[in-house]
Amino acid sequence: MSHPEVAVTGLGLATPAGLGTDASWQGVLEGASAASTDPALAGLEVDMSCRIPGFDATALLGRKAARRLDRFVQLATWTAREAVADAGLDPEAWDGPRVGVVIGCGMGGAHTWEEQHRRMLEHGPERVSPLLIPMLVPNMVAGQIAIDLGATGPNLVTATACASGATAIGTARDLLRSGACDIVLAGGTEAGLTPLSITGFAQMGALSTRTDDPARASRPFDVERDGFVAAEAAGVLVLERDDDARARGARRRARLAGYGASADGYHVTAPDPEGGGAERAMRAALADAGLAPGDVDHVNAHGTSTPLNDVSEARTLRRVCGEAMSVTSTKGVTGHSLGAAGAIEAGFAALALEHGVVPPTANLTEQDPEIDVDVVAGSPREQAVEVAMSNSFGFGGQNAVLVLTRA
Amino acid sequence: MSAVYEKVKGVLVDKFGVEESEVSLEASFDDLDLDSLDLVEFALAAEEELGVRISDEEAEQLETLADTVKLLEEKGAQA
Numbered sequence: 001m002s003h004p005e006v007a008v009t010g011l012g013l014a015t016p017a018g019l020g021t022d023a024s025w026q027g028v029l030e031g032a033s034a035a036s037t038d039p040a041l042a043g044l045e046v047d048m049s050c051r052i053p054g055f056d057a058t059a060l061l062g063r064k065a066a067r068r069l070d071r072f073v074q075l076a077t078w079t080a081r082e083a084v085a086d087a088g089l090d091p092e093a094w095d096g097p098r099v100g101v102v103i104g105c106g107m108g109g110a111h112t113w114e115e116q117h118r119r120m121l122e123h124g125p126e127r128v129s130p131l132l133i134p135m136l137v138p139n140m141v142a143g144q145i146a147i148d149l150g151a152t153g154p155n156l157v158t159a160t161a162c163a164s165g166a167t168a169i170g171t172a173r174d175l176l177r178s179g180a181c182d183i184v185l186a187g188g189t190e191a192g193l194t195p196l197s198i199t200g201f202a203q204m205g206a207l208s209t210r211t212d213d214p215a216r217a218s219r220p221f222d223v224e225r226d227g228f229v230a231a232e233a234a235g236v237l238v239l240e241r242d243d244d245a246r247a248r249g250a251r252r253r254a255r256l257a258g259y260g261a262s263a264d265g266y267h268v269t270a271p272d273p274e275g276g277g278a279e280r281a282m283r284a285a286l287a288d289a290g291l292a293p294g295d296v297d298h299v300n301a302h303g304t305s306t307p308l309n310d311v312s313e314a315r316t317l318r319r320v321c322g323e324a325m326s327v328t329s330t331k332g333v334t335g336h337s338l339g340a341a342g343a344i345e346a347g348f349a350a351l352a353l354e355h356g357v358v359p360p361t362a363n364l365t366e367q368d369p370e371i372d373v374d375v376v377a378g379s380p381r382e383q384a385v386e387v388a389m390s391n392s393f394g395f396g397g398q399n400a401v402l403v404l405t406r407a
Numbered sequence: 408m409s410a411v412y413e414k415v416k417g418v419l420v421d422k423f424g425v426e427e428s429e430v431s432l433e434a435s436f437d438d439l440d441l442d443s444l445d446l447v448e449f450a451l452a453a454e455e456e457l458g459v460r461i462s463d464e465e466a467e468q469l470e471t472l473a474d475t476v477k478l479l480e481e482k483g484a485q486a
């Protein structure tokens with residue numbers, strides 16, 4: 001069955017590597033980790049994170065949005081505006097019911113939950129804000145983008161933990177292939193850098209405890225890695241059918257050629273050591289794109305910097321795609337932004353295709369001998385990338401793999 | 408201007424991000440771009456700042472700041 005091709009015509013990124021697509025891309029190319037000690041987490045066992053530099057909601061979105069939207073919605077709202085502007089689209093002029101919004105989110109309004117729960121315990125239930133529910137429910141992010149931009153087509157939020165952003169992009173692709181939408185704003189967002197959420201991840205043993213040296217803590221594929229550093233971020237891609245994008249003379253930044261998804265059916269947090277689910281998602285994405293495993297030039301890996309993920313992912317990559325492709329994990333710079341990660345990394349994969357350069361994996365000083373793939377480290381590598389794969393694997397064993405090709 | 412009005416104005420500017428220049432006795436909550444959820448939130452803030460309780464039903468009836476100041480004063484608000 002032949003499907004209409006889908007193009008990426010706009011990018012919006014707000015990541016710890018920088019505010020905005022250009023700043024984020026420069027940041028990951030420079031390869032310096034964005035992690036630092038976080039005053040909001042003072043007193044916790046893990047008191048570091050990766051925050052977006054300069055994201056002042058009042059300055060960027062106005063006082064009303066700063067007050068009434070949880071940070072995960074603020075990040076995505078700003079990023080969606082950047083993506084739409086980048087695509088050269090005018091929300092005043094578009095046919096709103098033909099514009100869909102699909103955003104991935106792992107946690108929802110963590111700041112709101114914790115603040116309002118504290119208010120209830122300290123001051124009683126009558127002091128709980130009437131905005132509690134509209135601010136915290138995860139689906140509100142897509143709803144708010146519809147309100148903000150008049151995008152009134154299909155509208156939903158995907159929740160596959162750390163794969164949510166990639167799942168959203170794959171789902172959006174289906175809305176374009178089926179003809180349900182002409183344009184879809186697809187991405188992910190996360191802003192869960194709150195004491196309770198971070199403590200939860202720390203108690204799982206998922207986080208790096210290298211708190212005396214935050215800038216060296218996120219080190220994917222390195223023999224000394226000991227967990228991820230939590231991050232906030234949002235990324236939105238504007239997706240359109242390739243023919244439509246050409247017809248309106250849009251700049252096509254990349255093509256979204258394939259999407260594959262699977263479940264491990266193995267464990268709530270640990271990846272399947274055999275990588276069976278991840279392998280099926282990779283193979284499905286490649287088959288969907290009509291490509292062979294050997295066609296992959298570059299992989300933006302899930303690469304969380306946890307001991308288990310990185311070795312299991314690298315083994316699976318080696319088994320599926322061989323050894324010819326370059327592999328990077330931009331999480332060395334950005335940390336792990338959970339539900340946003342799949343979206344921002346799809347953005348970085350698109351930029352690698354567009355610019356012919358692969359960002360380095362920060363903090364990779366001694367590659368784990370069990371990791372036998374060509375990891376880019378130290379400085380960016382010039383490479384004429386034609387086919388890039390972006391992996392995302394969520395807690396719960398949910399896997400989403402995107403294949404992007406040069407436009 | 409009453410002390411209660413000044414307090415209401417302070418709440419609107421500090422907690423609701425309303426521009427000070429937009430606040431007047433004649434202004435409605437609608438004019439200030441505040442919806443029914445904001446009104447409930449406003450009632451909570453008024454209770455914290457002025458020590459009087461506005462019920463959700465009373466909050467729903469409020470249209471202008473003049474109505475609001477009058478209700479708060481009737482309830483014995485002390486600024």
